[in-house]
Amino acid sequence: MKIKKRDIYTSIMLLFLFTLSFSSNVIANEYQNGIKTSDELIWNCNLCDDNKMDALFGEFWNEAGIFKDLSSNSRMKWSVNMVEENSTTLSALISIWMWMSEDNWGTQDNSSKFSYLKNPSLYPSGFNFTNMLPFIPFWLPVPVGEYLGEISLGDIYDVDNRVLPTLNVRINKDSIHPNEPTENVYIIAVYDNNGILSSFKLYTSGNVVVVDISLESFSILVIFSTVGLLLAFVCSIVLYIKKKRIN
């Protein structure tokens, strides 16, 4: 009797597994805004090699666009005024304080409305976010990895979602204009869970970083976790050695 019961359970389990295998498994992603109204986002420019950027993109590279006035140790602030969502788009109205080195932000420099299609597969094949610096967006709908993965991006992009949502960009020499850039340029853009650019590195061959920008977001949790990890590790080693010596 027992064997029969076991057989029944096994059969049910196998049936369950096989039914699952044939069942529909298309779960549509519902993309959303990861940022909220009144969010303040600040990016720090940890490194900007002006001379190298001049050599790569010409001397006017930081006179317009999101990299206007970019320099080492400068900061840029975004303040989210409004986020909107309708059946086809996700958008956000944002006040921007462009790159500056002073602590006092003063009045905003401009405001912009950024929009994304809710269905990323509707973007045309070979889509480029922009054909000028920085080549990548500073925020994206969430979940970012899936959103990027569903867009049929242009050849310059390579999405790597294995660990952190990452957008790799390769801009070939002379691909923007003749002699711009003057050599191959690479970008690694990493996004956080809210779809906000957390790290941007523009580098040339040999991994020589020319621009390094990061989101100002060292939360207490990050600091606490790091210190906790190191302390726990050191204590464990000390305790283990002590225990072994006593034995």
Added chain:
Amino acid sequence: MPLTVLFIRIFNKLKEFWNERIFRYAILVQIFYVILSTILFFLFLYQKNDFVIFYESGRIFLTDIENLYNQANYLWDFRYFPLSAFFFIPFSFLDFGLAFVLFNVLNFFLNILISLMMYKIIKAIRGADHETSDKRIILYISLYLMGVPHILNYIYGQINLFITFSILASLLIFLFYKKIKWQLLGSIILGISIIIKPTSFFLIPFLLVIRFDMSTKKLKIDFSTSVVRLIGVLIPVLLNFALFAVYPKLWSDFLSTNFTGSNPLALNFSFSLTKLVTNFCYFFNIPFNQLIILIVLVGFIGGLGFFSYILRRRDSNSIIYGYTIGIIIMLLTYFDSWDHHLLNLTPLLIITIFNLPRRAKLIDYIKPSFFFFNFFDIIFVGVWFLTYPLFPYNFVGAFFLFVLLYGLTRYLLVKRLKTDEAKL
């Protein structure tokens, strides 16, 4: 031996294992892992796992082999030798969901076979001072089966168990059969595992039957066995190069995706030393060449492991230590060492534990490392996600790999083991 007799012996041995409560729990845990991974696969990870890549690679291998490394075809990069895709052709004919389920069921049965091979090897190499009953062996086999890295292996639909199976099969052959034809077969099996996934690539140098006798200052080489083993392991690997010769694009794409492209740069929680170094350079904007870092560290750590092996003072069952050191070198030096790769290491650690003297001090290096890798390493993956903005180094796994490397090289090199060990 007729196949039916083999099956009966396997069945009887499993019945013997089943009498131990811990083994029954281990099987239940394995079944739980399989069911959990299947549920997670169908609910959340249907198109977000490694099996998608293997499945696609099998299809592309048949239909458009020149684009095997065209990463636009994959969710994540396909990085293995081209012939590895050959193994997935049968799965690519099936419905994707069904292929995943069958693949994981196959993984489950592979685990049973791996357990039996571990048992067979341990019985043969177990130190004289160990307990004569099999209880402790079954306990460790059960611990292996309960290992947390299995969860990720099942969830991702990964192929590590094929590698472990091949490694143990070749080890078993080398330990039990000394004739040349068996040496060839053992090394061919290892070569096939390298095709599937190059995790066992650094086991190749340890196939050489070579030893420098410190007392007589003489180098001893079993030339014929070494050559046969090298030929055996290289035959399957070189078949890939035949493909590279026919399709040169495959070669350049293979190099780019593995060594020179953007992939090795990406910040991640790999616990390899190479990754820790590249993460450090990335974090502090230090210019680096990932290939040079890889070569230097392989030279340093690989050299340390290999020369310790050649200079070994203990020759009995030395291939076990060679294999273990080979896997440690790979985990320490290749860019990406993930939690599920540890399934290639933990069975070898268990075998090592049983080969070392029961009360050897060296066990103090091996055992904690085994338990860390089998149960706790995954925690530090989670911790990495908390700390990476400030501290992007999953260093604890690398630490335990170094502890292992130190313990094993010490075992191979020291003249006299400590008092506690010397009497054993």
